Amino acid sequence: MSFEKLAELKARWLPVYVVLLIVVIVIALHLALMYFMTNESSYANLALLTLFAAYFLLTGIDRLRKMKITRMRFMEVVSCENCGFSEERNHEAGDYVLKTKGSCPKCGTPLIVSAIYSIKEQR
Ligand SMILES: [Zn+2]
Numbered sequence: 701m702s703f704e705k706l707a708e709l710k711a712r713w714l715p716v717y718v719v720l721l722i723v724v725i726v727i728a729l730h731l732a733l734m735y736f737m738t739n740e741s742s743y744a745n746l747a748l749l750t751l752f753a754a755y756f757l758l759t760g761i762d763r764l765r766k767m768k769i770t771r772m773r774f775m776e777v778v779s780c781e782n783c784g785f786s787e788e789r790n791h792e793a794g795d796y797v798l799k800t801k802g803s804c805p806k807c808g809t810p811l812i813v814s815a816i817y818s819i820k821e822q823r
Pocket of ligand 1: 805
């Protein structure tokens with residue numbers, strides 16, 4: 701899956717999990733209350749089950765929160781040997797260090813790719 705899609709899924713599912721967790725806790729509280737009022741053990745069992753569900757949701761939220769979505773982005777620096785102009789750009793496929801690429805906007809000398817590196821993006 702792509703970086704954007706994963707980040708979007710994370711942003712979409714986190715609130716869903718939180719809402720579900722609140723609903724499940726309310727149900728558990730309700731069942732516990734019913735148990736104390738009626739003293740029927742089936743209510744206690746159901747309350748326990750919903751608490752388990754709450755626990756799984758909580759661990760799910762924790763996992764989602766801690767999930768690091770990263771991607772590598774490749775950058776390159778093009779510079780002019782004549783006037784010292786340099787610019788950081790997105791790396792393009794096929795570019796390599798010392799490749800001439802376009803011309804300097806200041807003096808017209810051919811620009812040279814002087815560095816290629818990657819950066820980590822995180823969401
Ligand atoms: Zn120049």
